[in-house]
């Protein structure tokens with residue numbers, strides 16, 4: 396086997412670096428945002444890495460015809476195509492409704508999960524999709540490649556490819572939290588074992604923090620009875636990429652609109668997918684409690700929440716969207732008046748506007764129930780120009796890195812969250828500047844390239 400730190404690389408993920416939209420009947424590429432793409436794209440552009448992902452839409456499928464490879468924005472991605480039923484079962488039912496809930500501790504165990512023959516058909520579909528990805532790896536990975544498998548959708552790829560290409564090293568990276576043994580107990584025993592055996596088929600598994608790595612090792616020890624190889628490596632966004640967006644015309648326009656909206660009020664902000672784990676409703680409830688006790692803040696603060704719909708194929712997400720809208724509305728009805736709307740909820744996914752919001756906040760709210768990392772908690776401090784404060788959940792992976800310079804909150808405690816918002820809004824300029832400076836320093840410590848080299852180094856350490 397060649398040295399993995401110099402070997403060709405194959406990235407395997409559910410969502411690829413490009414997504415296509417249909418314009419005038421043709422698929423038009425859009426480059427995905429976030430650390431994963433900005434971290435890995437240079438390797439793909441240089442020709443050293445190739446990428447395999449799932450086609451997520453009709454436009455993606457059209458872009459990949461006829462040979463399964465889609466190109467755009469200097470990138471090339473091989474897209475695996477699945478029929479609608481297989482896709483729904485693998486992505487909506489197993490990945491997002493079962494595994495995501497398990498790893499984030501989201502189940503209300505009185506009502507869910509409830510396994511039946513239909514769910515088992517979905518697990519078969521999940522296994523089938525993983526096998527298709529494995530077939531593509533076996534067929535297309537260059538000799539001696541290091542294959543970097545990303546996230547909970549694809550835990551069984553290495554197990555399905557093993558024995559057919561012994562020249563390949565496999566590294567798995569979980570971007571979500573990993574459930575501890577008591578949370579993993581909600582999976583059917585045979586599924587739990589298959590999942591853990593699937594992960595063990597990799598040379599090593601990576602996580603954003605040691606906390607999730609420990610959970611995984613504990614699960615393997617408890618349910619399989621062996622030790623597991625792990626590494627912890629945190630991802631950061633590409634700050635140059637973000638600053639490029641920040642200096643672009645769309646962001647400047649969005650910033651001017653935001654200035655108009657906010658005026659000389661203080662700005663509380665959040666940027667999230669409408670995602671159950673993000674705890675958006677409790678965030679608005681806590682803000683309501685703050686407005687209840689601090690009449691002097693009425694008219695002097697506004698909470699701008701850029702929260703865009705996500706995974707609408709799943710009923711729980713559709714319901715959650717309605718709950719988020721209702722929670723924002725309730726604060727507005729209780730406290731608003733013709734001259735002041737306390738919450739502005741923006742539901743369209745507008746990246747330049749999100750960047751503008753991150754530049755301008757006084758308080759950024761990141762209060763997830765549990766989160767593998769949370770990149771917004773790093774992007775915000777890097778972009779912010781007002782010495783804003785960061786309110787951060789102790790359950791976000793990034794908390795372990797940023798704790799010394801944030802207002803930590805236990806995400807289920809409404810009063811404590813309101814206290815933290817209050818403390819941040821009242822902070823004097825000198826303390827704001829000191830904390831913001833510390834945060835900027837903490838988030839600039841690593842680049843996406845560091846995360847990538849950690850994965851390759853992890854493959855190297857276990858290579859034989």
Ligand code: G6P
Nearest residue numbers: 409410546547570571705706767
């Ligand atoms: C998280 C997961 C990713 C996923 C992303 C967006 O960050 O770790 O794997 O791609 O959410 O979710 P989606 O289901 O829209 O791809």
